[in-house]
Each structure stands twice: as structure tokens, then as C-alpha cells.
Amino acid sequence: MNILVIVLAFLLGGCQKGDTNDAEEPDIEKPGENIHIYKAPLYWSVYEYCWTQEKQGVSNENMDITEAEWDKIIDWVARDLKPYGYDMICTDGFIPMIADDASGYMTRYGSMDLKKLVAKCKAKGLKLGIYDNPLWLHGPDNTVVKGTNVTFGDLRYKNGDKVAHPGKNDLWFGWAVASHEGAKEYIDGFFKHFSEMGVNYIRMDFLSWYENGEDRGMGIVGRGYGRDVYKQALQYICESAKKYGVFTSLVMPHLFESAALEKEYGNMVRIVADTGDGGWGQFSENSRGKIYGTWPNSMNMFDGFIHWSKISGREKVILDGDFIRLNTFSTDEEKESVISLQLMAGGPVTVADQYNTIGTNLKFYQNKELLALNTDKFAGKPLSSSIIDTKNQVWYGQMSNGDWVIGFFNRESSAQSRSVNFADLGIKGKMKVRDLWKHADEGEAERLNVSLKAHACKMVRLTKPVN
Numbered sequence: 243m244n245i246l247v248i249v250l251a252f253l254l255g256g257c258q259k260g261d262t263n264d265a266e267e268p269d270i271e272k273p274g275e276n277i278h279i280y281k282a283p284l285y286w287s288v289y290e291y292c293w294t295q296e297k298q299g300v301s302n303e304n305m306d307i308t309e310a311e312w313d314k315i316i317d318w319v320a321r322d323l324k325p326y327g328y329d330m331i332c333t334d335g336f337i338p339m340i341a342d343d344a345s346g347y348m349t350r351y352g353s354m355d356l357k358k359l360v361a362k363c364k365a366k367g368l369k370l371g372i373y374d375n376p377l378w379l380h381g382p383d384n385t386v387v388k389g390t391n392v393t394f395g396d397l398r399y400k401n402g403d404k405v406a407h408p409g410k411n412d413l414w415f416g417w418a419v420a421s422h423e424g425a426k427e428y429i430d431g432f433f434k435h436f437s438e439m440g441v442n443y444i445r446m447d448f449l450s451w452y453e454n455g456e457d458r459g460m461g462i463v464g465r466g467y468g469r470d471v472y473k474q475a476l477q478y479i480c481e482s483a484k485k486y487g488v489f490t491s492l493v494m495p496h497l498f499e500s501a502a503l504e505k506e507y508g509n510m511v512r513i514v515a516d517t518g519d520g521g522w523g524q525f526s527e528n529s530r531g532k533i534y535g536t537w538p539n540s541m542n543m544f545d546g547f548i549h550w551s552k553i554s555g556r557e558k559v560i561l562d563g564d565f566i567r568l569n570t571f572s573t574d575e576e577k578e579s580v581i582s583l584q585l586m587a588g589g590p591v592t593v594a595d596q597y598n599t600i601g602t603n604l605k606f607y608q609n610k611e612l613l614a615l616n617t618d619k620f621a622g623k624p625l626s627s628s629i630i631d632t633k634n635q636v637w638y639g640q641m642s643n644g645d646w647v648i649g650f651f652n653r654e655s656s657a658q659s660r661s662v663n664f665a666d667l668g669i670k671g672k673m674k675v676r677d678l679w680k681h682a683d684e685g686e687a688e689r690l691n692v693s694l695k696a697h698a699c700k701m702v703r704l705t706k707p708v709n
Contacts (some may be wrong), residue, residue, distance in 0.1 A: 317366070348372070496536050622637045624636065678703055
């Protein structure tokens with residue numbers, strides 16, 4: 243049984259106001275047809291529940307969600323979020339991930355049988371997403387990988403394997419070494435196992451630890467299996483995920499070489515440190531203006547989206563800004579901003595608020611005019627990709643029907659003005675302007691100059707006038 247612990251990365255190690263990941267991109271073998279066919283997911287996560295339990299002193303081995311509590315969660319999501327497109331509930335770490343059948347793959351999340359949980363979700367029109375890693379070994383070492391004579395023990399590190407830190411044991415996790423015989427079959431069996439269960443979303447964590455065994459906050463945390471083995475692992479993962487129709491979310495990647503591997507072999511990549519206590523700090527202020535060369539590259543969501551906007555777009559990898567806890571934000575303006583940027587950048591909206599902590603904040607998750615961007619697979623860009631240029635607080639992009647969307651943001655603690663000439667974005671002539679938070683038409687214009695309160699935003703959709 244693996245007990246997963248989420249650890250905050252502290253601000254150790256070097257940083258700069260630029261990108262230490264920007265080495266010239268290598269030639270990467272592409273996975274055949276484009277895997278980037280999905281829109282960003284809209285879903286609810288157990289993260290806040292687990293995070294607050296841990297802060298209250300509940301150990302991981304004692305943490306759990308009862309069946310009765312699952313029923314309340316599922317009923318709430320189905321009633322208040324599913325009508326707006328949120329169609330999934332997802333597990334996370336913290337709670338024990340248990341393999342208790344002959345397959346060796348995860349079958350229970352704490353006391354809850356996963357097949358039963360899938361059925362409960364399905365009965366309410368929802369899907370179940372799973373937090374697990376196809377490189378983690380949950381079952382006993384004598385478990386045989388189906389279709390081979392290889393055991394789980396054979397997949398583990400052996401003396402003679404080339405690793406970054408040969409004198410260091412792996413912290414917390416038992417890893418399958420992708421270069422070992424049977425690893426490909428093991429990974430394929432992982433995706434087959436979950437696909438047959440009815441799961442088509444996998445959130446896989448701690449990838450940086452696998453690649454080089456290093457953590458910016460904790461130092462050396464494992465052997466580190468190397469860039470080549472990491473690449474081989476991602477190739478196997480991509481191949482099997484595509485085969486079984488599973489969406490892959492890559493979490494805690496170093497994103498070396500401008501995310502050369504991750505953007506080819508994963509559907510979605512995390513670009514910011516863990517949500518933790520949330521609030522405006524995690525969204526905009528934590529270590530603002532700094533990009534790090536290893537995980538986590540950014541300590542706040544806004545900088546992460548700006549910096550990594552260079553790799554996102556339609557039919558490209560999705561950027562993941564991690565979970566949203568609206569109950570940790572102070573003002574309505576802040577709440578509108580965090581929802582708006584996720585959708586503006588083409589990212590997921592992952593609700594971590596609980597039915598008993600959401601308060602009056604549901605309305606921010608239920609803005610259908612903004613959620614239309616998600617349906618459209620929209621992915622905008624900032625006017626500047628520099629994290630120290632205030633132009634990065636204006637975002638824009640085009641819908642598939644030709645409409646344009648512009649987002650004006652104010653990260654500052656005082657009122658600010660933001661402006662843009664439509665012609666500078668390649669938009670010709672006057673456009674009809676509609677405010678997506680006020681749900682109001684605002685006439686026609688060729689440019690906009692907006693005044694924003696502290697931490698506020700303004701989201702507008704531009705439509706060609708009918709002659």
C-alpha cells in the first residue's frame with residue numbers, strides 16, 4: 243500500500259526572471275497522430291478535503307472518505323455543477339491507494355472500492371478520474387505482469403541501472419524502470435485496468451522525482467532514472483493512453499527543454515506549484531516575477547500561464563493551473579479573476595471547494611458565457627510573454643466561429659487602467675462588445691480602455707456587427 247503525501251515546495255534553489263528551461267529543443271519523436279484532441283476538463287477534486295484534513299493532523303494512513311460522504315459529494319456535484327459542464331469527480335493523493343487483487347493495480351481509494359465509486363458517479367451522469375501513476379508499483383513484488391513472465395520486482399531498480407543518484411533510495415514510491423523488460427506491458431496493463439473500470443482520466447504525479455530524483459524544496463529524493471528512461475516512460479504512457487482513450491494529466495514535471503517531452507506525450511501539464519492554502523498569493527503573488535529551472539517552475543498561477551503560453555493553443559498541450567478554492571479568496575473581483583484566467587489560457591476549471599465550504603461562490607463556477615470558451619477549446623495568449631511586462635495582464639484569442647475574446651486583468655493592489663487597440667490584435671473595424679461577467683452588451687468599439695479595481699478583471703467577447 244502506498245501512502246501519498248503532498249509536500250509544499252519551498253523557495254530553495256536558483257531562479258531568474260527568465261527561463262532556465264529554454265535550451266534549444268531537441269528532435270522529439272512524435273506520437274503519430276496528434277493526441278491533443280481534447281478540451282480541458284471541468285471537474286471536482288477531493289484536494290481541499292484532504293489538504294485540510296492533513297493540516298488538522300490526520301495522518302495519511304488514517305485519512306479516508308466514507309461511502310456516505312461520497313454520496314453527498316456526488317449528489318452535490320451532479321446537482322450544482324454538472325448542468326454547467328463539470329462532468330467528473332477525481333481522487334488525489336493523501337488517502338491510501340490500495341491494490342488488493344491479483345492484478346497489482348489500484349482497486350481501492352481508502353475504504354472505497356473504485357468500481358463501486360465509478361458506478362455511483364455513472365448513476366448521476368458523472369465520470370470518475372483517478373490520481374495514480376502508471377510508473378508506481380502498488381502490488382507485491384511477486385505479482386506477475388499479465389502477458390509476461392516478469393514480476394513487479396523485476397521492474398524495480400537493479401544494480402547496474404544508470405541513475406543520477408546511485409547511492410540514494412527512492413523516497414515514498416516504488417518505481418517501474420521503463421527500460422526494464424516488461425515495463426511496457428505493465429504500463430499498458432495499467433491503462434487497460436482503468437479503462438475497463440470506466441475511468442478515462444489519469445492524473446499522474448511526482449514526475450520530476452522519476453526523471454532526476456531531485457526536488458527544489460527537498461533536495462535529492464531518489465535515484466533519478468534519467469532523461470532517456472523518462473522519455474521512454476512517457477512514450478509508453480502516451481501509446482497506451484491513446485490506445486484506451488484515456489486523458490493524461492502530467493503533474494510535477496521539470497519541463498526541461500521548454501517542455502519538449504511533456505508537450506508531445508501528455509494531454510495536460512501542471513505549470514504551477516500546488517494550490518495549498520490557495521488565495522490571491524497562489525494565484526498571483528507568490529514569488530511573483532520569478533521562473534525557476536526545475537519543478538515547480540512557477541510559484542503562482544498567473545506567472546505560470548504567462549510563461550508557458552508559448553507551448554499552448556488549439557490542438558496543443560493544455561496548461562494546468564491546479565485546483566481552485568474560491569473560499570480562500572477575499573473579494574468577488576479575485577474570484578472572477580481566477581476563473582477567468584484559467585478559461586482564458588485554455589486550462590481546466592477544477593473545483594476544490596466542498597459542498598460545506600463553497601458558501602455563496604457557486605455562481606462564479608456557473609458562468610455559462612465564460613464556460614463557452616472551454617466548450618470551444620479556446621486558448622488565448624497574453625500580449626507579452628514576459629512575466630515582468632504589465633502587458634501580460636491583457637490576454638486575447640479567437641473563438642472557432644471568428645469571435646474574439648479579450649481579458650483585462652489587474653494583479654495590483656490598487657486600481658489600474660488597461661487598454662488595447664483592436665487593430666493591434668489583427669481585428670479590423672468596429673466590433674460589438676459584450677461583458678461576460680455583467681452579461682451585458684456595451685455597444686461597438688475599435689479599442690477599449692478599462693478601469694479595474696484592485697485584483698479585478700474584465701472579460702469581453704467581440705462580435706462582428708451585422709450590416
